[in-house]
Amino acid sequence: MHSSIPVSSTAETAVPPAPSAWRIFRRNRAAVVAAAVVVLLGAFALLGPTLVPFDPSRTGVGPSMAPPGVPHLMGTDELGRDVLSRAAGGLRISLLVGLSAAGAATLIGLLVGGTAGFFGGLIDDALMRVTEIFQVIPRFFLAILLVAFFGAGLANIIFAIAILGWPEVARLVRSEVLTLRNRQFVDAARIAGASRTALIAGEILPNAMGPVVVNTSLLIGQAMLLEAGLSYLGLGDPSVVSLGVMLQEAQQIMRSAWWTSAFPGALIFLAVLALNLLGDGLNDVLDPRARER
Amino acid sequence: MAPPLLLYAGRRPLQAVPLVLVIFLINFTLIQAAPGDPIDFLLGSSDATEEYIAQLREEFGLDQPFLTQLLAHLGKVAQLDLGYSLRFREDVLTLILSRRPATLLLMGSALVVASLLGVLLGAVAARRPYSLTDNAATLLALAGYSMPVFWLGQIMLLVFSLHLAMFPTQGMMSLRAPREGIGMVLDVAHHLVLPVATYSVYHLALVFRLTRVKMQETLALDFITTARAKGLPESRVVYGHALRNAMLPVVTVIGLNFGFMLAGSVLTETVFAWPGTGRLLYDAIGPRDYPLLMGLFTVLSVMVILANVLTDIIYALIDPRVVYR
Numbered sequence: 001m002h003s004s005i006p007v008s009s010t011a012e013t014a015v016p017p018a019p020s021a022w023r024i025f026r027r028n029r030a031a032v033v034a035a036a037v038v039v040l041l042g043a044f045a046l047l048g049p050t051l052v053p054f055d056p057s058r059t060g061v062g063p064s065m066a067p068p069g070v071p072h073l074m075g076t077d078e079l080g081r082d083v084l085s086r087a088a089g090g091l092r093i094s095l096l097v098g099l100s101a102a103g104a105a106t107l108i109g110l111l112v113g114g115t116a117g118f119f120g121g122l123i124d125d126a127l128m129r130v131t132e133i134f135q136v137i138p139r140f141f142l143a144i145l146l147v148a149f150f151g152a153g154l155a156n157i158i159f160a161i162a163i164l165g166w167p168e169v170a171r172l173v174r175s176e177v178l179t180l181r182n183r184q185f186v187d188a189a190r191i192a193g194a195s196r197t198a199l200i201a202g203e204i205l206p207n208a209m210g211p212v213v214v215n216t217s218l219l220i221g222q223a224m225l226l227e228a229g230l231s232y233l234g235l236g237d238p239s240v241v242s243l244g245v246m247l248q249e250a251q252q253i254m255r256s257a258w259w260t261s262a263f264p265g266a267l268i269f270l271a272v273l274a275l276n277l278l279g280d281g282l283n284d285v286l287d288p289r290a291r292e293r
Numbered sequence: 294m295a296p297p298l299l300l301y302a303g304r305r306p307l308q309a310v311p312l313v314l315v316i317f318l319i320n321f322t323l324i325q326a327a328p329g330d331p332i333d334f335l336l337g338s339s340d341a342t343e344e345y346i347a348q349l350r351e352e353f354g355l356d357q358p359f360l361t362q363l364l365a366h367l368g369k370v371a372q373l374d375l376g377y378s379l380r381f382r383e384d385v386l387t388l389i390l391s392r393r394p395a396t397l398l399l400m401g402s403a404l405v406v407a408s409l410l411g412v413l414l415g416a417v418a419a420r421r422p423y424s425l426t427d428n429a430a431t432l433l434a435l436a437g438y439s440m441p442v443f444w445l446g447q448i449m450l451l452v453f454s455l456h457l458a459m460f461p462t463q464g465m466m467s468l469r470a471p472r473e474g475i476g477m478v479l480d481v482a483h484h485l486v487l488p489v490a491t492y493s494v495y496h497l498a499l500v501f502r503l504t505r506v507k508m509q510e511t512l513a514l515d516f517i518t519t520a521r522a523k524g525l526p527e528s529r530v531v532y533g534h535a536l537r538n539a540m541l542p543v544v545t546v547i548g549l550n551f552g553f554m555l556a557g558s559v560l561t562e563t564v565f566a567w568p569g570t571g572r573l574l575y576d577a578i579g580p581r582d583y584p585l586l587m588g589l590f591t592v593l594s595v596m597v598i599l600a601n602v603l604t605d606i607i608y609a610l611i612d613p614r615v616v617y618r
Contacts, residue, residue, distance in 0.1 A: 030432075133312060136552075136598060137319070137594055137597070138593055138594055140552070140553070140555075141555070141589070141590050141594070142590070144590075145587070148578060225439075228441045229441065229560055232443050233559070233578055247444055250447065251564070258451050261444065265448070268444065269439055269440050269441070276438060277435065
């Protein structure tokens with residue numbers, strides 16, 4: 001019986017090699033499909049506006065409210081604009097807002113949560129109290145107020161959405177930093193004479209990034225939904241067309257032109273669903289507890 | 294000495310007072326910090342005579358120092374004076390209160406539907422993890438999570454109102470329907486179906502996902518093994534023992550998501566022209582009716598804070614393990 005257990009002469013033979021990140025990710029088939037969808041939609045948003053056959057803002061490139069067909073694959077709106085061409089540009093704006101707002105929220109959260117977790121004590125108490133306040137007040141309404149008061153520019157919209165997202169990131173980062181702060185490898189770096197900044201930037205943050213990356217993927221989707229919601233309520237940037245703005249315009253005419261609502265909405269839905277599934281898959285790779293399954 | 298639970302129920306609301314003050318402070322700071330003259334915000338796009346502007350300036354004490362203005366603002370709020378809506382030409386608080394019942398009806402119905410169905414589906418899915426039923430329900434829940442709620446409403450309208458003509462397209466009552474008795478109830482219920490179906494999807498998905506995870510955890514615990522060993526029928530083990538324990542966190546999540554629920558009600562009410570506070574907010578955004586916008590923010594925020602307090606107290610009531618602090 002004993003002979004069947006491999007006796008290790010070197011450490012490597014005893015421990016099976018850790019599966020590579022890609023192999024873990026590949027096991028989650030939904031996430032692989034989602035990643036492909038995200039890449040495709042990203043490419044469509046990036047290149048689409050230059051490839052589409054019609055000028056998205058020009059009226060009368062087709063008849064008013066033509067149903068989907070050739071040459072207007074997604075039909076036209078009441079002003080005879082091509083829905084597909086507009087949707088390509090709309091997706092670009094929606095993704096841009098989603099990425100920027102999620103990025104900003106993550107940055108604020110890293111800063112606040114990292115500081116609170118690393119320094120502890122009074123600083124921690126004060127920062128976490130502020131975070132709690134932002135979690136309890138109805139943030140969607142705060143975003144509405146901010147955009148209504150300061151104007152519906154793209155920058156204001158991104159800022160308002162970032163305000164909604166950062167408190168969860170801050171709490172996440174803080175709890176990660178708290179558990180990492182007293183780990184041996186951090187002690188080792190400290191004893192070796194690393195400065196505080198070097199400790200945070202070099203040792204703690206890189207190891208806390210896993211859950212943060214997963215959360216950012218989910219945040220991008222949420223931010224896209226929020227942008228759509230704000231635009232639908234009439235708080236979109238009037239100088240650009242996002243998918244949410246298209247849905248707001250569709251509300252008036254969808255009774256006679258269902259395609260003006262169905263296609264832009266389906267694009268948001270698809271993008272957000274793919275980002276959520278992708279987050280699941282990333283979680284498998286980046287969370288060591290999930291890796292053992 | 295009073296029992297600790299009573300003390301906690303008395304003390305917990307007090308902890309919310311600073312939060313309410315923060316809400317008032319945000320409102321006040323917004324008027325001060327926004328670009329342009331505060332008078333512009335109070336008047337919006339309406340035409341006003343010079344006299345009225347002078348009167349407003351006087352009334353709001355805009356020539357006074359910052360702190361005096363802040364105290365005056367707080368004093369007004371304390372007297373439940375939230376200002377005057379320029380679009381509706383009515384007192385803001387009266388206006389908001391008159392729209393409450395419609396929103397409460399919509400939110401209450403959706404909450405009941407979403408919680409019951411979500412808990413039930415979650416329990417069923419958890420009995421056989423990764424089975425076909427479980428996977429299908431999980432994917433559906435994720436879809437419900439990823440959809441703009443107002444787009445779902447638009448699609449519901451297109452399919453069930455316009456194409457199939459099964460439900461009315463908007464509002465809460467038909468023009469010619471009876472205004473009392475069973476006829477009115479049926480008419481309102483008919484109008485309620487699509488908004489509730491739209492609005493409950495997100496919360497159904499949320500409650501389902503949480504119940505499923507909690508049920509899986511609970512079913513692996515020792516007392517479940519004991520219950521099974523006693524020879525109890527499996528359905529009683531799952532729905533009698535496990536579900537009762539798994540439902541505790543569900544109560545919390547419903548309470549803590551009250552803010553997001555209100556946000557969803559704005560979008561749903563806008564799609565279906567449902568005459569509640571959400572639709573009121575939409576109507577205030579177009580003409581930038583700032584007093585009404587700020588009044589709504591105040592009232593809705595206070596409601597969310599109250600919901601949080603209530604959730605904590607209810608949780609303390611039903612979970613004997615909570616330590617009162």
